[in-house]
Amino acid sequence: MSGSQMGGAGWEKLRADIQKSQFVLVGEDHGIAQIPLFTAAVAREFKPAIFVAEVDPYVAQAVAQLVAQPGPATAYLRRYPEALCFFDWSEEFELVRTLRAQQVQLLGLDQVFITTSAPFYAQLAGLVKGKVAKSYFQRQANKYQAQNQAFEKAGNDDFAMAKQPQSAIDSLGLLTQQEGPAAQKMAHDYALSYTIYQKQAHQLRVNLMKQNLVQALLPYQTATGPAAPKMLFKFGSNHLARGLSQSVKGEFYDIGNVVQNLADIQGQKSLHLYIIGKQGERAESDNPNFPAKRVGTYTVAENPELLPFLSQVAGPAWSAFDLRPLRRALTTSKLQLANPSLERTILG
Template sequence: MAQTASKPSSFAARLEQARTSLRVDAGGLSGPGAEILSLAIAKARYVLIGEDHMSREIPLFTSGICRLMAPGGLDAFAVEIGPEAARVVNGDLRRPDRVARISSFLQAHPDAFAFQNGQDESDMAAGCAALAGPNFQLWGLDQEFFGASGHLLERMIEARPGPSARAAIGKLAALDRTATAEALGTGSPGDLLVFKITDQQMAEARTAIRRDGGPRVNALFDSLAETRAIYLSQNSDGFASNGQRAQLMKQTLLHYLDARRKPARMLFKFGDVHMAKGVNGLGQRDLGNFVAERADGEGAASLHIAVYGAKGVHAFYGGVGRQVRHEPFIMSDDADYAWLKTAVPPGFGSGARNDWMLLDLRRLRGRLPASVDAQWRDLVDSYDLLVVAPELTPSTLLGTK
């Protein structure tokens, strides 16, 4: 048998066989790639989108995924915000004045959450909610964002703590108002409370809140403390910070799932590093790997989709309470995404902007030639499908200058 077995085809030929076209527009997904997606999604309990953040096009693609999932049931949409931010978003998700309300909230609480403060992300979430039905919710799995302290402190006061806790919260709220005003002036997140408050001030507040704050206030304070710890650790030990964040997201997901009486069919949308199977580029077994293993344990399936743009303009953080800044890019010029040069066919992007590409990475597994580089091997192991838009354009933020 060894003598008569056929030789593996060249990697280029296998790429060509695994590649197909996908059309993405306001009406949904269509073309041969949509058929592949539809079949794969029908078999999956968990669909995970690992993305390049803050574009207009990837939320449009995600809306198409919602269209495919909703008929078979879509219970929850996990996104890269904190649980308290998700409470705010869910409260406005189905309201006709959603945009105005979220804008007003963010003007009062600058940088209280990320991503769902984007116009296109917000529209996408609202559209998914309309498709999925009244029981659908956004689940926030991440730590709260670095500007969330004022909102968390307000929620603590609303929970009616005892006098010791109330006084401590009042002191923190005064510090937060001063810090937020300074950060709005400079634009620097480093001037926000989570970076400015000292360990001693946190410890004093914790002691008072433990005394008579009650369960809800203590939980909110713990959330503020963990958010602070994750962001501070980014500056001193990024590996530990990313590990703490990954563990938090897994535990928060379990909290949501355990509150249900039956399994949830879910969509996830996070940065690509978080949705990968195995050990990711940050050296972590992150949320994507956790969901893949959980699906295996349940006898279910997870589908991991990486979505990028070949080129375009990125939207990057522009400062506290400020609009995004723009930066043109060609994705394959980034050393971490150099593999994209061979993923896309010659002339890709010369046609209509809604003519995308889908690469079925599952078809590449098993017999990769020895000459294939490590980047491709990591991609094939980490994701099931690769989707590439010819161009990405930047989204805009709600409630900013």
Template sequence: MFVRLALLAATLALSVVDVAVADSGPLDKLKAHRLAITLDNGVLTGPGAAPLLEASRQAQYVLLGEDHGVAEIAQFSSAYFNALTPVGFTTLVTENGAVVTGALEGMLKRQDAVAAIARFNATYPDSIAFYTMREEAEMLAGFAVTAGPRFQYWGIDQEFLGSSKYLITSMLAQPVNPAARAKLEALLQMEAVAYRKAVDTGNPLAYLMLSASTEELASLGPLLADPKEQIALSLLDALLESRAIYQKSASRVPGDRDLSNRMRLALFKRTLASRLGAQEQKLLVKVGANHAYKGTNPLNNRDIGNFLAERAEGLGKTSLHVIVLAAKGKQLRFTGPGKPHQAALIELDSPAFKLLNSAGATDGSWSLFDLRPLRSGSRKLAAGDIELFNLINGYDFALIIPEGSASAQLATP
């Protein structure tokens, strides 16, 4: 009887503790699952490093959702990704067009990879998104070395705004008939004029990708009918699809921006599915924070994060989702055609992100939050805050860097 009473008393005591924990607010809950993590000479250390890396090594897909243009986030990404190569993570996926990423992949296998990216950017300006920032380019180059012979680099986005010159030049390098070649050479001359206008006016809509008429570009398609011209035709398709996405994004017609976003996400998923095929491999995916959510993201989309989470589950495997944000400081941003990128102030625009920051360490150290234990009670914890609910269920870990510094733009060689 005494034993039964003791067990009952213990059970009641645990129940009281559980209720107390369950009734604590989201700030206290986050603080209870905060771990310090440190970047020390390119290596992740501190109490948070081991659980993050252990969970990551067990996953099939690791997705890092970030705020672009922050030097510390690129440096964290480098240390994080490099630590995962020994368990088979040798393929990196980012937000660049598949064609330009193919060129980047070749550069990254060279000893002068960062300089090669700078030279490419000088020749084909505004063809590469994000990775003309020095810390980002160094992250790519370092990962390529660490991954070794199995290194692969995939781009799943539309081609960047200024990439028409590279796409047309690449088409001209293919075996094409005289009529198609004449058309391409004329387009290349038009591109030079359009680029100069874009630089002079500061208007990205003046780039050839957006300023040329649909008829001017599409008329090239029927000229590329020979089987030997299929690569050139696929490059044209990439140009036209990228153009369509940007046009809808720039449109003032109600609903067009949402349509642009859906078109872009469909491209993400289609490109990934075609690359993965029947032979699955581990992936490291580095994208903007909205893209890497499981479930529905803050834009009410089921993005690439959800796509890979579902795919992993269907394979009987897992995906891991990590969001990395700087609470304040500066980030480097694109400011227009031909113009130097500029540092801009970082502002956390979401109450959920501000709450994370409030739960962070007060001594200036980095804070890693393990969100997984909060998931079972997330609806009650969020108390109607859909952004907090989506954050807890959409990400497994959240890293808050107290203050970030703007990445540096690669110098023109």
């Protein structure tokens, strides 16, 4: 790998599989700077119509607008700290700009991000018609903006949504009851996200992402079934397995499983990639005033179940492992594994 240029036998094998696929899914460990460069290289070969990211639809909308302008999103992030989720990081932001130049649409599926109360309320204030609602949402937007700016300045990874009482969420619903469908949907989305964060309701989050994906694919439904275009996904690796999520802490079938089934329905292929670093640095926080956690290191010790693969990797070059032969051995009982996490990884 040199910049976003890839080469070598492993890349050539990967290129061949990319070109045979309708859906390519890049599962990652967030915050590793080389992964967006790799994703850009994949996109050049794959030529997707849609890039699907692990952000909410409102962040996706903001990012799409910002990458259409020259330069970084410095002014926006000064106004709304950490409000672009992973796209706060320059490598991720530039990936979307690169994809925009290739006419690729950005799609966000996730819950409303916890850092985005201020821009969310400001957008809602601009959408509603009622004077009382408009005034309230703008006041709240200003309040949450000041709170999040203060949190960032103090170096705290804390956010306005986490401090909101239930009464604030109730007000969202009440003040949008007489508004149009778009405002009501925003209120619903925010309230649902608040519940997900408060209850740490992972299954509810997974369900929401699936619903958002299905909704986004409705325009591609034909008389004979779905005809989704080429789609490139980039999420945390736990979300993109073909079957059960990698995590052994629960029984979750995530976005990767939906895409695998969609590919089957369309008579096409999905390619699921898991990108893992053996050792190095990764971003830990979006907050520039939180240096103790802004950049951290990782080692092979974080993924002991992957030692059979990582122990074979030497030097700075990337290595590619084709898990399909191992998968066939597992499903035909020719291979037995004692580690359920490793088994899920191979099957995913």
